[in-house]
Amino acid sequence: MNWFKKLLPQRPASQTAHQDDRDPKQSNAYDMIGGDNTLKAIAHSFYQRMQQGDDTRELLAVHRAPLAQSEQKLYEFLSGWLGGPQLFQQKYGHPALRARHMPFAIDEQLRDQWLICMRYALEQHITNPEHRQVIYRAIATLADHMRNQ
Numbered sequence: 475m476n477w478f479k480k481l482l483p484q485r486p487a488s489q490t491a492h493q494d495d496r497d498p499k500q501s502n503a504y505d506m507i508g509g510d511n512t513l514k515a516i517a518h519s520f521y522q523r524m525q526q527g528d529d530t531r532e533l534l535a536v537h538r539a540p541l542a543q544s545e546q547k548l549y550e551f552l553s554g555w556l557g558g559p560q561l562f563q564q565k566y567g568h569p570a571l572r573a574r575h576m577p578f579a580i581d582e583q584l585r586d587q588w589l590i591c592m593r594y595a596l597e598q599h600i601t602n603p604e605h606r607q608v609i610y611r612a613i614a615t616l617a618d619h620m621r622n623q
């Protein structure tokens with residue numbers, strides 16, 4: 475998946491020479507942030523944060539399934555979305571994420587609470603601020619797309 479690479483600012487050739495020498499299959503967001511282990515850690519921190527603060531109370535309240543199950547699904551989805559193995563799709567079919575969220579009344583408040591958790595999780599596990607910002611922006615757009623209220 476190249477959307478991540480395209481969104482990163484262009485650098486002078488002298489600075490990109492090393493990157494361009496790499497196997498193009500490696501040049502995706504999934505690999506750049508550390509692959510499977512990083513995504514597992516992000517999904518875990520996301521749900522830890524949801525349970526920690528009073529500022530995400532309403533978001534926690536709309537979760538019905540065991541959080542460990544939701545955490546696993548978020549990890550599997552992010553894996554494919556960032557250009558790694560399509561774990562979610564292999565198990566459950568096409569993500570159709572907006573349709574899957576229709577049973578939940580998602581307004582600006584819930585979206586913002588979801589993003590509080592995601593921002594926290596990305597801060598914990600993506601050390602490169604540029605990579606973190608590009609991913610945060612893309613996922614904030616996706617989160618806004620989940621709004622149905």
Ligand code: HEM
Pocket residue numbers: 533536537538539540544547548551562571574575578580584585588613616617618620621
């Ligand atoms: C914008 C605010 C969002 C809210 C309020 C929200 C809320 C929820 C809830 C309540 C569930 C069901 C969990 C359960 O059954 O306990 C869920 C499932 C899920 N969410 Fe979200 N979500 C949001 C955005 C997102 C985004 C942006 C992504 C992707 C990056 C995402 C990925 C998922 C996945 C993969 C599932 C599992 C779907 C399934 O089981 O079919 N969610 N979400």
